[in-house]
Amino acid sequence: MNRIPLEKKVLSENDRIAAELRQRFAEHGILCLNLVSSPGAGKTALLEGTLGAFPRDQRVAVLTGDIQTDSDAVRLARFGFPVRQITTGGTCHLDARMIEKALADWRLEDLDLLFIENVGNLVCPSSYDLGEAAKVVVLSVAEGEEKPLKYPSMFIRSELLILNKIDLLPYVPFDLAKARQNAQKVHLGIEMLEVSCVTGEGLPQWQGWLEKRLSSSSRKLAAT
Ligand SMILES: Nc1nc2c(ncn2[C@@H]2O[C@H](COP(=O)(O)OP(=O)(O)OP(=O)(O)O)[C@@H](O)[C@H]2O)c(=O)[nH]1
Numbered sequence: 001m002n003r004i005p006l007e008k009k010v011l012s013e014n015d016r017i018a019a020e021l022r023q024r025f026a027e028h029g030i031l032c033l034n035l036v037s038s039p040g041a042g043k044t045a046l047l048e049g050t051l052g053a054f055p056r057d058q059r060v061a062v063l064t065g066d067i068q069t070d071s072d073a074v075r076l077a078r079f080g081f082p083v084r085q086i087t088t089g090g091t092c093h094l095d096a097r098m099i100e101k102a103l104a105d106w107r108l109e110d111l112d113l114l115f116i117e118n119v120g121n122l123v124c125p126s127s128y129d130l131g132e133a134a135k136v137v138v139l140s141v142a143e144g145e146e147k148p149l150k151y152p153s154m155f156i157r158s159e160l161l162i163l164n165k166i167d168l169l170p171y172v173p174f175d176l177a178k179a180r181q182n183a184q185k186v187h188l189g190i191e192m193l194e195v196s197c198v199t200g201e202g203l204p205q206w207q208g209w210l211e212k213r214l215s216s217s218s219r220k221l222a223a224t
């Protein structure tokens with residue numbers, strides 16, 4: 001049995017669509033971020049904290065992926081920004097065609113920032129380019145500090161690591177210094193932030209990171 005050629009074909013088709021999406025995002029000056037993590041690390045909670053702090057006129061939208069249910073979209077729609085659920089019906093990751101389809105009737109000229117919340121899975125989403133400017137990986141302190149070593153590709157491909165649920169540090173045997181060290185071991189130079197979506201600690205630093213990223217993508221647009 002030879003499975004490699006088919007996998008290659010699927011991924012190269014995905015890369016072709018992702019390249020087109022990246023081009024469209026660049027033309028419209030949209031910063032697109034792909035949030036990845038294992039199930040329950042806090043991607044939706046981070047987006048709730050993020051959208052909740054934005055002014056009403058922020059040009060932001062969210063695509064959120066899940067295998068079943070639209071519960072994340074319901075949570076996020078409360079903030080009044082465009083949100084669309086992508087239900088994969090079994091597939092454990094989003095792919096570029098799903099993003100293309102979900103955006104088909106959206107006016108990209110109305111957006112500066114697009115968040116994609118990927119399906120909770122620390123493995124498969126790392127192989128699928130969605131045309132994003134960067135992946136942001138969320139790791140919660142309840143998951144164990146060895147995760148960057150066990151699931152390296154997600155950390156290698158992410159620009160930023162958000163260590164979430166730091167409010168739980170007094171209750172779980174999680175070695176924060178070791179987690180940071182492990183992340184640097186697999187991806188030297190990865191940026192890292194410590195956050196609690198419950199207490200709000202670290203969210204201003206995340207907002208600062210977003211502002212920095214948004215201003216560099218609008219500078220790029222102005223230069224073209
Ligand atoms: N204590 C604590 N709980 C948190 C924090 N962030 C999220 N949670 C809780 O963790 C659970 C999962 O959070 P979600 O935001 O749904 O996680 P997710 O990554 O979006 O999950 P999936 O979409 O299923 O992959 C929820 O019960 C949240 O309330 C945090 O900083 N501290």
Ligand SMILES: [Mg+2]
Nearest residue numbers: 043044072117
């Ligand atoms: Mg979620």
